[in-house]
Amino acid sequence: MCLAVPGKIxxxxxxxxxxxxxxxxxxxxxEICLDxxxxxxxxxxxxAHAGVAISVMDEASAIATIRDLNLMTEYRDRIExxx
Amino acid sequence: xxxxxxxxxMEDIMTRAATYRDADAMRGVLRxxxxxxxxxxxxxxxxxGQTFTLSRYRLEELLPEKITMIHGxxxxxxxxxxxxIDRAIDIAMHPDVTFCSFGDMLRxxxxxxxxLQAKARGADVQILYSxxxxxxxxxxxxxxxxxxxxxxxxxxxxxYALLAQKxxxxxxxxxxxxxxxxxxxxxxxxxxxxDQCRVDALLAAGHVxxxxxxxEYESLSRELGIPIVITGFEPVDMLYGISKAVDALESSRxxxxxxxxxxxxxxxxxxxxxxxxxVFEHYDARWRGxxxxxxxxxxxxxxxxxxxxxxxxxFSHTSSHECNGCIAAKIMKGLSLPAxxxxxxxxxxxxxxxxxxxxxxxxxxxAHYKYNRFQP
Numbered sequence: 001m002c003l004a005v006p007g008k009i010x011x012x013x014x015x016x017x018x019x020x021x022x023x024x025x026x027x028x029x030x031e032i033c034l035d036x037x038x039x040x041x042x043x044x045x046x047x048a049h050a051g052v053a054i055s056v057m058d059e060a061s062a063i064a065t066i067r068d069l070n071l072m073t074e075y076r077d078r079i080e081x082x083x
Numbered sequence: 084x085x086x087x088x089x090x091x092x093m094e095d096i097m098t099r100a101a102t103y104r105d106a107d108a109m110r111g112v113l114r115x116x117x118x119x120x121x122x123x124x125x126x127x128x129x130x131x132g133q134t135f136t137l138s139r140y141r142l143e144e145l146l147p148e149k150i151t152m153i154h155g156x157x158x159x160x161x162x163x164x165x166x167x168i169d170r171a172i173d174i175a176m177h178p179d180v181t182f183c184s185f186g187d188m189l190r191x192x193x194x195x196x197x198x199l200q201a202k203a204r205g206a207d208v209q210i211l212y213s214x215x216x217x218x219x220x221x222x223x224x225x226x227x228x229x230x231x232x233x234x235x236x237x238x239x240x241x242x243y244a245l246l247a248q249k250x251x252x253x254x255x256x257x258x259x260x261x262x263x264x265x266x267x268x269x270x271x272x273x274x275x276x277x278d279q280c281r282v283d284a285l286l287a288a289g290h291v292x293x294x295x296x297x298x299e300y301e302s303l304s305r306e307l308g309i310p311i312v313i314t315g316f317e318p319v320d321m322l323y324g325i326s327k328a329v330d331a332l333e334s335s336r337x338x339x340x341x342x343x344x345x346x347x348x349x350x351x352x353x354x355x356x357x358x359x360x361x362v363f364e365h366y367d368a369r370w371r372g373x374x375x376x377x378x379x380x381x382x383x384x385x386x387x388x389x390x391x392x393x394x395x396x397x398f399s400h401t402s403s404h405e406c407n408g409c410i411a412a413k414i415m416k417g418l419s420l421p422a423x424x425x426x427x428x429x430x431x432x433x434x435x436x437x438x439x440x441x442x443x444x445x446x447x448x449x450a451h452y453k454y455n456r457f458q459p
Contacts, residue, residue: 004290024098038352045097050212051212054293055294055348057345065342069111072326074111076115079118
């Protein structure tokens with residue numbers, strides 16, 4: 001039940017009883033509640049859990065992680081090509 | 084092209100799981116782990132979602148033999164006490180009640196039966212994907228008492244807090260919550276302080292930390308003297324978290340490393356934390372298989388206690404009991420493996436679970452049954 005997935009906010013669709021938005025999950029669009037996050041806007045990436053956004057994602061941190069992973073991959077390539 | 088000047092497709096690295104399931108990235112991190120490790124280390128992943136990833140991708144078989152993964156207690160389906168399951172069944176049997184729940188909870192064994200048997204006996208038990216649907220149901224069906232089985236950790240607590248606030252704000256009188264809510268840090272502390280504990284480092288659950296932030300884990304890390312790595316759920320995320328844990332262990336560093344920065348900020352989710360604080364307070368909660376842990380649960384504050392289903396419905400059950408010899412407690416403390424249990428894969432299977440960890444896909448026994456049962 002703890003599965004939570006990232007998606008992109010397309011547009012806000014209603015504000016009562018909950019603030020709802022249409023969110024794109026890799027091509028599948030679902031209505032997600034935004035009441036538990038501050039300042040989420042169309043274009044933001046969020047993590048949704050049980051139909052509710054729990055976090056607005058941070059693009060700079062995502063790039064930093066991917067860079068770190070790429071360095072590890074390059075490290076492996078260097079080690080294995082020198083064997 | 085080097086890592087520093089590469090252009091990134093934000094859609095890919097924010098939402099595409101493929102980015103974090105990439106075989107090259109996994110090989111790169113694994114190489115790093117293999118090269119870094121010099122000693123035997125025991126690393127506990129707290130969250131059942133992470134246990135599932137470890138099993139599904141057979142990651143433990145790819146790790147160095149010196150690393151042992153310990154599967155922690157972070158599956159709410161597994162730790163909801165047997166008394167609460169009995170209570171859920173009792174409430175669901177009321178003729179005016181529509182009892183709503185996540186699907187997993189229907190098969191969790193109580194003292195005598197599970198919610199699924201109550202449904203078969205005529206109880207109105209509904210499986211919902213989102214708790215929000217329960218409040219909408221209460222608005223649409225004023226003739227019914229709508230009860231939601233509010234299980235979970237800090238990740239799910241703000242959703243119930245939102246529901247409670249809306250129910251009070253909108254004056255909805257036919258809605259209530261049967262809560263079974265837990266907080267991770269208190270449980271980690273209790274497990275680590277257990278004399279038999281052998282956890283050297285902790286992978287904290289990324290989505291719990293997305294709500295709580297990192298401050299609580301900084302003090303926990305210092306208090307327990309272990310590194311804590313906030314970790315995501317895809318296989319690359321898991322290996323990346325393990326790599327950061329190994330780096331910290333090998334260099335004797337204590338503290339928190341955030342290996343899931345795209346979802347977790349140091350301050351957490353302020354709106355969600357404010358909601359939780361307004362609606363819930365801590366209490367000494369009982370964890371199934373483990374026992375009572377101080378300050379490890381969330382219960383409704385006085386202002387919201389009229390939404391507590393245990394106050395609204397009389398409880399006729401007299402004594403709850405475990406009746407099966409399930410060794411979940413030892414498994415969740417890292418002292419045994421699922422295969423050590425005499426029931427595992429014999430009379431206890433996901434189709435017919437004897438113990439709670441065999442029910443949910445996040446339960447360690449269910450994950451081992453599905454993916455690791457025929458491991459050589």
